[in-house]
Amino acid sequence: MTADFSSLEPALQPLDGYNRALRDQVHPADWVNPTPADRYDLVVIGAGTAGLVVAAGAAGLGLGLKIALIERGLMGGDCLNVGCVPSKCLIRSSRVVADMHQANAFGIDSSGSIEIDFGAVMERLRRIRAGISPHDSAERFRQLGIDVFFGAAEFVDRGAIAVGAHRLPFKKAVIATGARAARPDIPGLAETGYLTNETVFSLTERPRRLAVIGGGPIGCELAQAFHRLGSQVTLLHRHGQLLPREESEAAEVLQQQLRRENLTLGLKAELDRVDVTATGKVIHYRQKGISQVLEVDEILLAAGRTPNLEGLNLAAAGVDYDPGRGVVVNDYLQTANHRVFAAGDICMDWKFTHAADAAARLVIKNALFAPLGLGRSRLSDLVMPWVTYTDPEIAHVGLYEVQAQALGLATSGIKIPFASVDRALTDGEPEGFVKILHRRGSDQILGATIVARHAGEMISEITAAIVTKQGLNALSGVIHPYPTQAEAIKKAADAYRRTLLTPRTQRVLKWLTRFS
DSSP: OOOOOTTTGGGGOSOSHHHHHHHHHHSOTTOOOOOOOSOEEEEEEOOSHHHHHHHHHHHTTOSOOOEEEEESSOTTHHHHHTSHHHHHHHHHHHHHHHHHHTGGGGTOOOOSOOOOOHHHHHHHHHHHHHHHGGGGOHHHHHHTTOEEEESOEEEEETTEEEETTEEEEEEEEEEOOOEEEOOOOOTTHHHHOOBOTTTGGGOOSOOSEEEEEOOSHHHHHHHHHHHHTTOEEEEEESSSSSSTTSOHHHHHHHHHHHHHTTOEEEESEEEEEEEEETTEEEEEEEETTEEEEEEESEEEEOSOEEEOOTTOOHHHHTOOEETTTEEOOOTTSBOSSTTEEEOSTTTOSOOOHHHHHHHHHHHHHHHHSOGGGTTOOOGGGOOOOEEEOSSSEEEEEEOOHHHHHHTTOOEEEEEEEGGGOHHHHHTTOOOOEEEEEEETTSOOEEEEEEEETTHHHHHHHHHHHHHTTOOHHHHHTSOOOSSOTTHHHHHHHHHHHHHTOOHHHHHHHHHHHTTO
16 A cells, blocks of 8 residues: 555654654655455454554453554544643743743743744654554554554444555444534635634644634643743633533633733634635624724634534444534444444544543443443443643533532532642642532532643543542542642531531430540
8 A cells, every 4th residue: 555645644744754753654655555454353444543443442352352453643532642642841941931930939030032943843743643654553553453554443343444455354443533622604715715623733833813613621731831932922702701511610810820821812702704804814793792902913713513424324334423513422432333433533422532541441331341231331430630731720520500500409519729728829729620520418429620820731640530439538548748739628628527516426426425
């Protein structure tokens, strides 16, 4: 097979040594597709996180299963190439700049100018991405005994998939083709040109003026990062608050921080059209019925995701799908064709790398080791945390209060502001809070939100408590090193314990002291 890199070109620009190294790992130019087996135990379409975990997990069991993995683009999917890895590199560089600007507050003279070498920032991103890529490489998966095919996959019937001239009959198949940035229908946008997560990390020059369309996690993360790296950023969002999925008090902390950084927020913005002039790209939009005009050098789209369904010929396989939501699966991640499963962004509302990983593990069990459906595991049983990697980060797990109310659960909440946590004060990071939702009259944890610079590093303690059915009483008994910001979790647990100190309890305790 001769590789066709035309569709991969945006993610591999500039084609320097680091991107060549990346390409050689995740879509080698000289790769020759193997001769297909007569029949595969498992064929996986898509080599992003979900597909890689399914293929590697099944092969790693050492059972001699015959497995094929098909990828039309870059192995590693969005996470490695145009998602988690490059975005976190960019965010890390932007945090260095933010810390330098705040150095005076810590007694360090930062009166000298801060020079940002945007080209060097992006080169570091490419270097780190290339260094991580061998883990997701075609050669690694071949060494695991997996037949790796590059090309477009298409179902030919309910039990076979074609890749070019090759036909791959299967016992079970998994669709893990992921999703891509949604393209809103805005007049003039396509003609004007725009960036998405698939192209923004190929920039070598910093946009002087950048409009970010969409105030979800991706939009907020990249808007803040580019603003800190020296772009003049305007974030346009159609809702009244950023991160509409999150509680308003969490989003408000972030909004205040972005405004302190002089990042322009255009909330409740309705976009009308985009034009091109001699001096830039012009966005026409409305706020509260008032027409606004914004001229920028680049537009970054971050307004949702669209499932990658094209070309799969799902009808031939008897697989149901929705163009907007993706492949339709049941709670066991099984499609209408009982031999075909799906995992990751192609079928799930949780569009996170760790969610795809967790779902892939369920698919291995449900597809290969649940005869007659016995012993299957449900997607709905997963306890799924997530993090928006802004500064401060916003992390959540479990139920929100409004969700608990919809389920008829009586709840109570405990909120500990970081302004009352010693380590947060010494770090100069008093903004944010830990909020734990528990069942009223019980220490059972229903959900939690953490807003802090390293909230993502803290949320797993609460996730573990929910998974292992440990309540606030148990967390109160966990010794937290002092001083740490995670001590806020213990403070929340201790606050719950104090609610148990009723007058009757005090009388009992006082009586006990007489005999001690």
